[in-house]
Each structure stands twice: as C-alpha cells, then as structure tokens.
Amino acid sequence: MDLLADLNPQQRIAVQHGRGPALVLAGAGSGKTRVITYRIAYLIRNAAARPENILAVTFTNKAAGEMRERVQALMGPSRTSEPRVSTFHSFCVRLLRREIHRLGYRVDFSIYDTDDQRKLMKQILKDAGKDEKVLPPREVLSRISFAKNHNIGPEQYVSQFPSPDAEDIGELFERYNTRLRQGNALDFDDILLKMVLLLDRFPDQRNYYSDWFRYILVDEYQDTNRPQYELLCLLTSKHQNLFVVGDEDQSIYKFRGADIQNILRFERDFPGATTIKLEQNYRSTGNILKLATTVVENNTERKGKVLWTENQSGDVITCRRSGSARFEAAWVCRQIRALLDEEPKYRIAILYRANFLSRNFEEVLLAEGIAYAVVGSVAFFGRMEIKDLLAYLRIIFNPEDDIALLRIINTPPRGIGASTLDMLTQKALEKGVPVLQVVEEAARDPRLGGRACKALQRFLELLAGWQARRDTATMAELLKSIVEGIEYKKMLEKHESAEEAASRMENIDEFIRAAEESEERGETVFEFLDRASLSSELDTLDPNARVSLMTLHSAKGLEFDVVFLAGMEEGLFPHSQSMNSRADLEEERRLCYVGITRARRKLFLAWTPFRRNFGPDAGSPSLPSRFLEEMPPELVEGSRSAQDYAVGDDDDDDDDDDDSFSGEEDEDRAPAWKKRGSINDTPLPQLKSIAELRVYLQKTQQAAKPGRSEQSAGAGLKSGMRVRHAQFGDGIILSRQRVGNDFKLIVTFSRVGRKTLIERYAKLEAL
DNA sequence: GATTTACGCCTTTTT
C-alpha cells in the first residue's frame, strides 16, 4: 500500500516531514487525524523510527482508541512492538506508576476524581473553619485547578492571583495539597504536574524517556495547557522531534486552562519549526464551509487559514425561529423524522451550548419514538455502584486513601454513623495519620462503646481478608468477594426499585467482566484501575446512534451528516457569562465555528425568543445570537429580515401554532407534537421528568421480564439500528433484550408505530 | 439512622 498516494500535497509534506519541530495548522475537516496516523505509519515503514520510539498524544481516550485502530489498519497486524498512542494523562500515569517513588509517593497512589476532590475540600473547609456558603468547594477547587494549570503553587497564589479572598484560597490550596500528599493521592492536574516535576528534577530520567519517545506527535495542540506544554518541552529537549497538529480556530477550552498561545507561539518556542497549513476541507459542503469561515473571520486571535473545498455547495442552511423551546424541539424532531425517512443512514446531531437544553429534545424524541443517544449523561465508571467498588479496591491497595475509606466504610450501612466518623476523622487529622489507622486503633480500644466498636471490627476483618489476598487473587475474584462480602445486592434492593437494583447489578457484572478481560490481556491491576479513573463520559459515545445529543464542547472532533445548532440566542450562545471580554467572545465564536463545521451535508439553526429562563432576566424575550447576524444572509434561509421573525410564514406543514410570536402561547395547552398524538399506539402518560420517562419506557419495553443486558452476539442486530420488516416496513430498534433463549426487540416503525417482536420470528433485514 | 422537607443552583469540563 502506498501511503502517500491518498494524500494531497500539503498532507504529504506533513507526513514526510523529517526531524525537528513541525506545526501543522489543520482546518476543520482537513484530515488532521489522517496526517498523524499516516505519519506514524510512514515513520515506521521507512525505518526512521521503531514503533516503540513513537508517542502520539490525544486528549480523549476515544480519540486515542480511534487513532490506535487506524494506525493498526495501516500497518497490518502483529508487530513486535506498537507505537504508544494515549492521552496525556494516561501516558503520565503509566510512567508515574514506575517512577513516582522518586518524588516520595508510593507506586500504589490513588487518583482523585472531581467527586473525591469535592469531598476532600469539604472536609478541609470544615477543618479550617470556613463557610461553604462563602467559599463553595467547587469554586475553590476550580481556582486551585486554574492555579495548577498555570504552574502556580500555594505559596505564590496570593501574589499571582490577587483578589479579596486570595488569602483564603491560598491557605485552602496549601491544605489541599498536604491532604492529597498524606493520602498518597493525585488529582487530575497533579498527574501532569508530578510528571513535569520528575522530568525536571531528574535529568537522567529526562534523558531516558526522551530517548525512548524520540518521536512525539500531538493532536489538538491548540488545547494544551501549561503543564502539558512543559511536559512536551522536557520530553523533546534532546531530539526536538515534536510534531503538533492543531487549529487555533477550534480552541475552546480556555476555561480549563488551555492556552491558545501555545499554538500561536509555536514557531517562537521551537525555533526552526516547519509550518504546514492544511486548508482543503473534505468534510462539508461549500455553503457550510463558507458560513463557518465567515463567522470565524470576525476573530482577531488567529493565524488565519483560507479553507476551501471541492465539494458541492449543497443546500442552503435553514434557520428557524420558534415560539418556545418546546416548539423548537418539535420542529427539530419533525425535521429529523423527515430526514431519516429520506435517508435512514444519516447520522444526525443536535448540538447546544449548555446541557440543560437537552431536556426538551429528549422529551420530544422519546415521545416520538426516535432512538437517540445523549453524550454527557452518567458514564459507566461514574455510576454509583462502580464508584463504590472502585473505592473498595482503592482502600485495599492504598490504605491511606481517606476519601475512599469514608465513601465505603458505611456503604452498605453497617452501623458506623456520622458521629463516629466525625470523631475518627477529627482524631486522624489531629495526629496527621490516615483515618484507617485511627479506625484500627479505635476497634482495638475496649473503652469505646460496644456497638460502633463491633461494627468497626467487622469491617476491618473484611478489609484484612481482601488485603491478604490482594496480590494472589485475580481482580475479578477480589471484586466478587467484595460484592458478596458486603451483601451489596441486598442493600440495593432495600432502597431501590427492583429494576434499578437489577440494572446496577448488571453494571457490576459488566465491571467484573471488564476486570477479567483486562487480566486476560495481561494488564496489571493498576492499568485497569487507572483506565477506570481516567475514562470519561465521552468515551461512551455510541457511534451507531442515528441521533446524538451533546454540547458543542463534546462535539469537537466528531462529524455528522446533519447538524442542528439549537439555542442560538444572545445570552445563551454566546453565553451571558462569556460576553464580558473580547477574548471570551472569541472563544464562543470558535465554539460556533466548531459546531458549524461538524456538519457534512446539512445544517440547521434554531432559536427562540421565548426560552423559559430562570434567574434575573426571566421573562424578557431573547434576541437572536449575534453569530446569526454574522452569517451571510444569502447562505441562510430565515435568519435575517423582519418577515423571517414574523408569524406563520412557513409552508412547512400544518403547525401554524409553532410561530406564535407573542403572549398567545398558553403553557397549559398541549404543544403541537402532543396534540397530534404520538405515532405510537400507546400514548404516553403525563410524566414529569426525563428520568421518569426513561424508566417508564424501560418498563414498557421490558414488559415480560427484565432480561439480561443486551448481548451483541449472534445476529448482529443492535438498538439504534435501522431495520426493514416484510409487513411493517422500515423502523428503528429501540431496544434488544434477552428473554430466555430469544431476543425481544422493540422496534418503532415509521408507518405502524412501536411493535414488540421476537428476533427469531421477525425476519428483520438490517439496513 | 432513615425519611422528609427546604434551599439553592441553573456554562462549557477532553482527564
């Protein structure tokens, strides 16, 4: 296979780049992932580098996984060694598990996620006598994180970030770091910082790893922060083979510490760097690309690229003003139905600025029986039951992990109440020792009250049993023994519905299976635990879903045939809290650019003056987003002129109530989509929340028996798939459940609505 | 210790 044959001239230059630093400025849809993967293959193919000397860094696990697959596809199977493709964080954690003893941590350190951080901060606030109302833990933590991302420690905090409460934050920062240290724990930011510290402080280490990873490639470079930048500097100080790909117009994580200057200043930071621009877009229609470019050209903080495409100009973009958020959702839903009828293979996304906007879309889609997937709902590893088990494992391996201990010491309830725990943590704090140690002392102390003491002893016995086996038993065995030992199932069933408990137990089974698989692959315990700690909700994105809902942030790096940008209103997008500075506004505009450029073929824009907002400005109608005003009117239908804002001038279909512009919309009146009746044979009862709706649908779908979780073995039918039935016509599989030896399918057909079918008899044809 | 009521939040968040 000739690697260079599928590349355009600029891509080829990038892929063939020799040694030394290189910056690839790659516009949206210009094939930047392709460039990275081909370059990796090219380096190996031409024996410029051995696979193990190559490190490719991405920001998400998902991106890393995809890249790994694509490289493998290019290289063919079975090589002696593989290039390392991972996220910044997992790369660092892996190295730290080998080297962190040099910094005085034990190799079995814990990783604190946001939840753990918050719990720890609450304790600290209490201990420091600060009021949570004045200094909310989230706020404090975000400021600490901001400081960490700028390489500012507690000592410099006050001078670097002067503010009325800087003294307080500095003090809390100090305590926070100390407590992490005592707990033998790192937060997400520390993972990078400690790695930087290690390479900085130990030249032999720096040398060793620079020689090891002598070719480094970075994706999404515009979103790197200070510590990541420093890490790259340290790792490439010897060989200078740093190859970064990014797009300054897609830098949207400033609020998380990403520094757009990293990409803007690359040539200054790495003298002699080659710069290559990828300006041909392969993804979108001409009109979509033109629209995106026009909008982003209003920004000043950019290097400037001129994107062009050979694709057809395509449809005009449609902009829709609706009479309420509800109508907006109904309109989007109608469009989606029509689009899927026209082309069932479309992948469609509804993108919005803030998560709470998903609600209306979910309700309408659910009611209409259109299968969809939301990105950003609870991730697998974020589930309560999984986090409980992870906490058990953490305390078994790291007895200093107070946060893990406190999470599970009374889960399930074993008579160790709040007052007992308060006393114990207080004591631990005074002595400066792990809570577990105090627990052990308390359990041995005969003076302490019988009841609590007994409970502690029983807990310690269990724990000691697992600890004794932690090095001999497999992880799966350990997990099983925990689940049984604590009678977790019993606890779940006690205060949750049967379905919910069953679903949680299924998750646990899945978790144990994942542990088994991990062990079969020869991974260490920590490799498994680290993956669990570092995986995110984005990783759960279902690529088969026809309709996906997510925030604009989550959509970066993805592409869809059809994109709906919803909530295009001043105050929401750009968000009112990002309208204060020019820089903030530019970031919002980049976000808009990201949203537009996700679309391959069709783009729809939606807004409503009457979104129900809470807060101070509730009630007053919103204006259309300034980004709509920035779009060339000839490309957008319905965005501009006064009559576009007027009532009922659409020949769309029968819904003239959609455009009720002023007060006439009655909240009690059923919205159009409900009035017309659902296409399903059973109308939905009035339910309050999405959660309720989901549970209701789940129940109706599982009518007979709550089967086992979806098994993708056999026929290869999956929920979300488009199928054809001889009698009923085309439809979408809503769910697939095992019932006995069969699979029960719930399918929504566009003609006849929802049907329950047995896979074996239905003779469905996948489309 | 568990269950109920009450208050407050309501931007994005790759790890």
Add this chain to the structure above:
DNA sequence: GGCGTAAATC
C-alpha cells in the same frame, strides 16, 4: 421548573 444536597424531623 426540576434536581441534588442539606438541615430537620421522627
């Protein structure tokens, strides 16, 4: 308007 956490209560 709804959801999650935090006092309040039995």
